[in-house]
Amino acid sequence: xxxxxxxxxxVLLIGMGAYIYWGIQKPAEEKQxxxxxxxQLIKDDLSQxxxxxxKNEKGSFILEKGGNTxxxxxxxxxxxxxxxxxxxxxxxxxxKADKILYEAASYPEAEARLDDFGLxxxxxxxxxxxxxxxxxxxxxxxxxxxxxxxxxxxxKKNKRIILxxxxxxxxxxxEPKDYREMRLTTVExxxxxxxxxxxxxxxxxxxxxxxxxxxxxQPWQLPLDQSFTNNQISKxxxxxANEFLxxxxxAFSKPxxxxxxxxxxxxxxxxxxxxDKRPQGLEIQFARSKKLGSKNRNDDSYEYFAKSDKTAxxxxxxxxxxxxxxxxxxxxxxxxxxxxxxxxxxLALLATDHLFGWNLSRTGDxxxxxxxxxxxxxxxxxxxxxxxxxxxxxxxxxxxxxEPAPGFTQLLFQISLKLKDGQIVAWSIDKKxxxxxxxxxxxxxxxKLDASAFDExxxxxxxxxxxxxxxxxxxxxxxxxxxxxxxxxxxxxxxGPKVGN
Numbered sequence: 317x318x319x320x321x322x323x324x325x326x327v328l329l330i331g332m333g334a335y336i337y338w339g340i341q342k343p344a345e346e347k348q349x350x351x352x353x354x355x356q357l358i359k360d361d362l363s364q365x366x367x368x369x370x371k372n373e374k375g376s377f378i379l380e381k382g383g384n385t386x387x388x389x390x391x392x393x394x395x396x397x398x399x400x401x402x403x404x405x406x407x408x409x410x411x412k413a414d415k416i417l418y419e420a421a422s423y424p425e426a427e428a429r430l431d432d433f434g435l436x437x438x439x440x441x442x443x444x445x446x447x448x449x450x451x452x453x454x455x456x457x458x459x460x461x462x463x464x465x466x467x468x469x470x471x472k473k474n475k476r477i478i479l480x481x482x483x484x485x486x487x488x489x490x491e492p493k494d495y496r497e498m499r500l501t502t503v504e505x506x507x508x509x510x511x512x513x514x515x516x517x518x519x520x521x522x523x524x525x526x527x528x529x530x531x532x533x534q535p536w537q538l539p540l541d542q543s544f545t546n547n548q549i550s551k552x553x554x555x556x557a558n559e560f561l562x563x564x565x566x567a568f569s570k571p572x573x574x575x576x577x578x579x580x581x582x583x584x585x586x587x588x589x590x591x592d593k594r595p596q597g598l599e600i601q602f603a604r605s606k607k608l609g610s611k612n613r614n615d616d617s618y619e620y621f622a623k624s625d626k627t628a629x630x631x632x633x634x635x636x637x638x639x640x641x642x643x644x645x646x647x648x649x650x651x652x653x654x655x656x657x658x659x660x661x662x663l664a665l666l667a668t669d670h671l672f673g674w675n676l677s678r679t680g681d682x683x684x685x686x687x688x689x690x691x692x693x694x695x696x697x698x699x700x701x702x703x704x705x706x707x708x709x710x711x712x713x714x715x716x717x718x719e720p721a722p723g724f725t726q727l728l729f730q731i732s733l734k735l736k737d738g739q740i741v742a743w744s745i746d747k748k749x750x751x752x753x754x755x756x757x758x759x760x761x762x763x764k765l766d767a768s769a770f771d772e773x774x775x776x777x778x779x780x781x782x783x784x785x786x787x788x789x790x791x792x793x794x795x796x797x798x799x800x801x802x803x804x805x806x807x808x809x810x811x812g813p814k815v816g817n
Contacts, residue, residue, distance in 0.1 A: 355412040357455070357471060357480070360446055362405050369443035370487060377492040385586050392492040392560075394627070395502070395586050400495050404487075408442070411455075413478035414466060423475040433468035433477065434459030440488045457484050497586075498556045500624045501598050505550045507583035513640060514574040520644040522549075532647065538718060539649040539759060548647070551639050552577065555600065555622060557630030564629040565621050567603035573640050575600040587626040599625045602637050648715040650763060652741050652754050653708040655733075660704060662734035665775060668724055674780065676700065685780050695780040706774040707731065710743055712752050712763025720760040721753035722746075729772060745770060 368379040378389040379396050386396040418426035430436045435458040444453045458468035466479040510523045512534075521534040522545065530545045532538055552575060577598045579585075588595050604618040620637040623629040663676040675686045676695065685695040721744035724730060728749065732742035744753040749767035753760060 355414065356409070357411040357413060357469070357478070358408055358444075358453075360444075360453075362409065362444075362446075364446050365405065365444060366447055367443075367445035368401075368404070369441075369445075370490060371441040371443075372488050372490060373438060374489060374491050377495070379495060388492055388496055390492055392496060394560075395497045396495045397497045404495075407482065407484055408444075408455075411469065411480050411482045411484075413469075413471075413476075414481060415479040416476055417468075417479060418477040420475040423477070426470075426477045430458075430470065433470075435468060435470045435477075439470070440484065442484075442487070457487070493559070496560070498558075498560075498630075499553060500555045500557065500600055500622060500627055500630070501553055501577075502586040503577075503579055503583050503598065504553050505546070507580045508549060508552070508577050509580045510578040511549060511552075512574075512576040513644075514576070515572070515641070515643065518643075520647070522647075532644070535644055536648075536718065538761065539757070540647050541649045545647050548639070548642070551636075552600070555632065555636050557622070557627075557632060560628045560630045561621075562628075564623065565603065565605060565619075567605040567621060568601060568623065568629060571601035571603045573602040573637070575602075575640060585626055587624075592626065594625055602632075602640065604637060645715045648761065650712040650715060651708070651710060652743075652756055655708075655735055655741065657701065657704045659736040660733050661736055663700070663703070663731070664733075665729075665731040666724060666727075667729050667772070667775070668727060676780075692780065699779045703731075703775055704733070706771075707733070707743060710752065710754075710770065712754070712761075713766045713769075714764040716751075716762045716764055718760060719753075719762050721755065721762075729775065731775060745772075 366381050370377055370379075377392075379401055380387050380389055386398055386401045388394050388396045426433075430439075435456050440457040442455045442457070444455070446453070454472045456470035456472070458470065460467050460483065461479060466481055467483040469478050469480050471478055508524070510521065512522075513520045519534055520532070522530050522540070523533055525531050529542055530540050530549070532540055575598075577600075579596050579598070581596075584595065585598060601623055603621045605621075607617055607619055618634075620632050620634045621629055622632045622636060661678050664674070666673045673687060677684045677686075679693075682693070683695050683697070683700060685692040721727065721730070721742070726746060728745050728747045730742065730744045732740060732755075734740055739757065741756040742754070744755075745751070745765065749770055750765055752763045752765040752770075754763070755761070
């Protein structure tokens, strides 16, 4: 096919595409949009909506907007759920007149037979107030038509009865509690500056530093597992009531758990008003009590409650309570994984039961490995990386206490590394593989260890020697010599092996 013919066909295709879109599709879309707007019952700008009143078979309640906050008025006065109110407004905007049964001229005739359409006294009424000076607008929702696909609606403003596919059935039995904000606080976790957790008189206090990390101030000053801590704190704004209670349960005379939160400057709970004793923070209390008639002692036999200093007491799901039963031990860092492998300058290992010890130093682009009987200028680089990767994955099962590791003779394994910033990190494991110590930055942390989670084969330094190298026979003299040298250099066996020498 010639070039001119190809160009002609290309121009023809572009022209046909433009005609289909601009001549057929776009006008059809514009007509559909116009038809939809013409059928739309409410054409007002509902961003100016100031009040919604709902009357149904259960009673009536009012939602009122103040600033950017919706409030629930009446006996259950509280802030309203903005999500639920926005969903309601979206539903109102979806009401369309698929068919007009009575227009203004015949509207008086329709008013005489409203009961036929379910638009009498038992009808759902929705009152809308657009600003203080605007005239209220009333919409009445009746029953479905005989076919069951459309709903009768009384549009009082325009004096007409219409049929619409939008039924708003959920509003016919709605109660004030359905629109109440069920969260105990509206302030998100990123706006928390400090947190105190009190259990049985014991207090843990956490504060956020300038970098945004959490720091423990009480009961110890130990490094925190930032991921776990942030996850725990993110659960505070997720605490929700199943239902708010008219009376405070007696169990709150001795709450089981107290959370005291300090907000960052400028943060404010939407419930905070005049007379709030803690406007820059929040207190949440948890309590539980035996279910009436229950004789069991398991957790299922309890009812669980929570209340904030800005809400009534509420019945809550059990898991909210259990989330904050964890003691300060759970927050402590359980591994040391935030080091850059490229910034490791030295590495040392002693395995007393397997009778070997090695010391590695980074030299330029490579490594120098030494034992008591051999030096290797080009050890297996892949094995070094595997060892360092494996160190990142050593994790304590549960923090037990702050104490240094014991002497080498009580250990199965000890490995330490030196970082470029001069920091020394050491991992020690007892002979039964039940206890782990991690030492870094002046901290000596002891953990319970899951023996099945530790694979000592990953730390077999004999594999650092390449197959072409001669492997020295490991013997007890090698290890004993290393131990004696380490004790004389460090002042005692518990100080760990020297790194990078």
